[in-house]
Ligand SMILES: Cc1ncc(C[n+]2csc(CCOP(=O)(O)OP(=O)(O)O)c2C)c(N)n1
């Protein structure tokens with residue numbers, strides 16, 4: 001029988017440990033397929049974070065490095081500088097990237113490090129049981145803000161893609177989601193564009209993927225998808241935030 005669909009060669013045979021309805025697995029698939037389709041899988045090197053995707057090194061079939069506590073951009077900097085012709089990416093959640101690793105990501109973007117960051121923003125600390133993250137929405141409940149996040153106590157949530165796009169070294173920033181087929185296709189296109197721009201040597205490239213955490217949001221997968229579309233996408237607008245034209249020197 002002809003094979004019409006199969007698991008991407010960019011993923012190993014290991015079963016994923018993610019909760020039902022979690023978007024991490026879908027995002028892994030899109031990254032893996034993008035690397036394969038661009039012919040980059042062989043040399044690719046990923047750096048995974050703390051958080052639920054800590055085991056991403058078991059799932060991608062390329063070389064992987066673990067960098068705890070938000071330090072993935074610093075580790076990826078060293079890897080990319082010593083392997084300039086290979087695709088390098090970090091895969092990070094919002095607790096990892098926007099909280100404890102905020103300095104690392106800002107400085108990597110500022111320096112224009114030539115790797116790609118896949119930022120999975122599910123507006124909560126998933127792995128550790130649902131604490132408030134810098135991206136938790138106003139009014140959203142978390143174990144550390146049980147009546148909902150307030151501006152007075154925690155300020156407004158960080159729009160990381162917009163913040164990084166103000167830095168000259170960041171050449172590409174897009175925000176996507178994977179709640180339905182149309183958005184899934186847009187997300188894959190964004191990930192491929194980021195890798196292509198990385199390999200063109202233009203600078204730092206960034207894709208933020210709005211994501212669900214049904215377990216810690218206390219919702220069914222379907223409800224979580226709906227909640228993301230109605231609430232997260234309202235505060236974190238989807239689309240290209242920065243796409244710097246290729247400079248004359250690079251051309
Ligand atoms: C300094 C420090 N504080 C807290 C932790 C515990 N910790 C590990 S993962 C994590 C949250 C990760 O959440 P996020 O990055 O949003 O990823 P998710 O699990 O939601 O995918 C925390 C707080 C830690 N490892 N180090």
Ligand code: SF4
Pocket residue numbers: 017018019021022023024052122126127212213214215216
């Ligand atoms: S706790 Fe949340 S982020 Fe972690 S695997 Fe479960 S649904 Fe995904």
